[in-house]
Amino acid sequence: MASQQSDDDTCFESPVNINRRFFSSSLSTSPKSMTAKRNHESSYDTVSPLLRQLKSTSLSVQENGENERSVHLRRRPSVLDEKALREADTQSVREQRISAITRSYEGILGSIGEDPSRQGLLKTPKRAAEALVFFTKGYEQTIRDVVSDAIFDEECENMVVVKEIDIYSLCEHHMVPFFGKVSVGYLPNKRVLGLSKIARIVEVFSRRLQVQERLTRQIAEAIAEAIEPRGVAVIVECLHMCMIMRGAEKVNSRTTTSAMLGVFREDPKTREEFLTLGRIKPF
Numbered sequence: 001m002a003s004q005q006s007d008d009d010t011c012f013e014s015p016v017n018i019n020r021r022f023f024s025s026s027l028s029t030s031p032k033s034m035t036a037k038r039n040h041e042s043s044y045d046t047v048s049p050l051l052r053q054l055k056s057t058s059l060s061v062q063e064n065g066e067n068e069r070s071v072h073l074r075r076r077p078s079v080l081d082e083k084a085l086r087e088a089d090t091q092s093v094r095e096q097r098i099s100a101i102t103r104s105y106e107g108i109l110g111s112i113g114e115d116p117s118r119q120g121l122l123k124t125p126k127r128a129a130e131a132l133v134f135f136t137k138g139y140e141q142t143i144r145d146v147v148s149d150a151i152f153d154e155e156c157e158n159m160v161v162v163k164e165i166d167i168y169s170l171c172e173h174h175m176v177p178f179f180g181k182v183s184v185g186y187l188p189n190k191r192v193l194g195l196s197k198i199a200r201i202v203e204v205f206s207r208r209l210q211v212q213e214r215l216t217r218q219i220a221e222a223i224a225e226a227i228e229p230r231g232v233a234v235i236v237e238c239l240h241m242c243m244i245m246r247g248a249e250k251v252n253s254r255t256t257t258s259a260m261l262g263v264f265r266e267d268p269k270t271r272e273e274f275l276t277l278g279r280i281k282p283f
């Protein structure tokens with residue numbers, strides 16, 4: 001959906017609904033064309049065994065009036081199979097990384113007209129380098145590492161909502177912060193995820209260069225893939241410093257993005273329940 005940005009300010013379109021992929025399908029598609037589409041897609045997909053089991057719970061009910069489930073394959077590479085983009089920082093790797101970024105920041109200080117040798121700035125390039133490495137530590141982590149020891153068999157059928165988790169991220173277009181809150185909900189299907197792991201998933205994806213739309217989708221997909229629930233819902237509200245500090249028109253407006261998968265997408269009542277339970281207060 002609206003996740004390809006070429007223009008400076010397209011990242012501020014809001015609200016954006018990201019309704020996707022492995023639970024979902026267009027309800028207007030006829031069963032016949034659905035089959036054709038699926039066959040076509042499966043010819044080039046790399047789909048993990050986990051994802052082959054993901055099911056759309058209400059698609060068939062709506063289309064055929066029958067209470068059968070249909071497997072719907074997902075087009076993206078597996079989130080759980082994703083490798084870390086950056087080597088985990090051992091002491092020597094870290095030192096090399098910090099000194100390379102430090103040199104870059106020295107150049108930047110000169111380029112903006114500053115005197116990098118004046119007292120107040122002497123240690124700034126190194127401090128800024130260390131800060132940037134911290135702000136992007138999500139590149140060293142994978143979702144598999146985060147969730148692998150925290151998936152539990154549980155007969156719970158009720159909605160699980162973790163609300164207003166803090167997010168601090170960097171906009172990939174300007175490399176300045178955007179920050180806010182995320183609420184996450186899911187409907188278990190015999191498995192639950194340790195509650196603290198939801199915040200950890202949010203942390204891994206947000207400590208990277210991001211656009212809010214992709215961040216929202218990635219959180220939903222990671223949870224869907226990890227525990228194959230009946231549905232996942234994610235809503236994110238953020239303030240973007242690139243919008244506020246650059247004096248763009250919609251100063252101080254919060255950008256809202258959401259991803260609804262499975263029953264959250266198909267069933268308005270379930271979605272409504274989540275939006276009430278997970279409501280993000282003004283910040």
Ligand SMILES: [Zn+2]
Nearest residue numbers: 171173174242
């Ligand atoms: Zn930006």
